[in-house]
Amino acid sequence: MTKQVIEPSGSSSQAIGWDDMLREKGYVLIEGSNPEEAVKYAKQLGKIIWTTDVQIRKSKGMLTSTRGLEFHTDHHHADYILWFCHQQTTLGGESVLVDAKEVISHMSDLDREVLRSINLFEHKIFDHDPEYYPLIDASGDVYYSFWEYDEVLSANDRAVLDRFSKLLHTHNHVNITLQPNDILIINNRRLCHGRTEIRGTQNRHLKRYWINKLGGA
Numbered sequence: 340m341t342k343q344v345i346e347p348s349g350s351s352s353q354a355i356g357w358d359d360m361l362r363e364k365g366y367v368l369i370e371g372s373n374p375e376e377a378v379k380y381a382k383q384l385g386k387i388i389w390t391t392d393v394q395i396r397k398s399k400g401m402l403t404s405t406r407g408l409e410f411h412t413d414h415h416h417a418d419y420i421l422w423f424c425h426q427q428t429t430l431g432g433e434s435v436l437v438d439a440k441e442v443i444s445h446m447s448d449l450d451r452e453v454l455r456s457i458n459l460f461e462h463k464i465f466d467h468d469p470e471y472y473p474l475i476d477a478s479g480d481v482y483y484s485f486w487e488y489d490e491v492l493s494a495n496d497r498a499v500l501d502r503f504s505k506l507l508h509t510h511n512h513v514n515i516t517l518q519p520n521d522i523l524i525i526n527n528r529r530l531c532h533g534r535t536e537i538r539g540t541q542n543r544h545l546k547r548y549w550i551n552k553l554g555g556a
């Protein structure tokens with residue numbers, strides 16, 4: 340696989356390994372690939388545990404709507420997410436990334452302690468999935484879902500979460516508009532991702548792979 344790998348800083352294209360970039364920056368953009376190679380990249384990172392077509396549908400799901408999506412991580416079993424772009428809309432649909440671990444490292448010790456104690460709602464997808472999962476787990480990995488936490492959190496927990504959320508928005512972002520045949524891979528336990536509203540032709544179609552590095556879910 341010798342496709343063009345784009346330096347995440349956007350400074351220049353360099354012939355360094357895509358996996359090195361992923362490790363260093365938490366994401367990598369690979370341009371001009373194809374669906375078969377996307378699967379090969381995914382399998383080099385672990386086991387594909389879930390595959391989803393991300394495209395506009397007339398359903399209530401946020402993922403398949405045209406709405407923008409706030410910063411979040413996907414399921415905690417997905418160590419990596421790989422998106423392959425089949426088609427992109429003519430306006431919007433931009434992927435936005437932020438390094439959540441970096442953001443957390445800039446917070447106070449007290450706030451970090453509170454974040455470690457917070458469990459967030461998790462969708463049940465795999466057998467034995469817990470209903471809640473820690474925002475920061477024992478290995479320091481991040482899980483951040485923004486839905487349905489109002490009911491179970493104390494006022495102080497909520498205030499710390501709000502601070503975290505605000506910092507995610509003010510920290511350095513990476514904005515990428517995937518083009519057909521591009522691959523974006525992120526470390527889902529380190530980076531949060533979101534997307535801007537899908538406007539224009541709205542014929543955006545991404546294939547999303549969840550990858551577990553240890554081969555299970």
Ligand SMILES: [Fe+2]
Pocket residue numbers: 411412413532
């Ligand atoms: Fe997501």
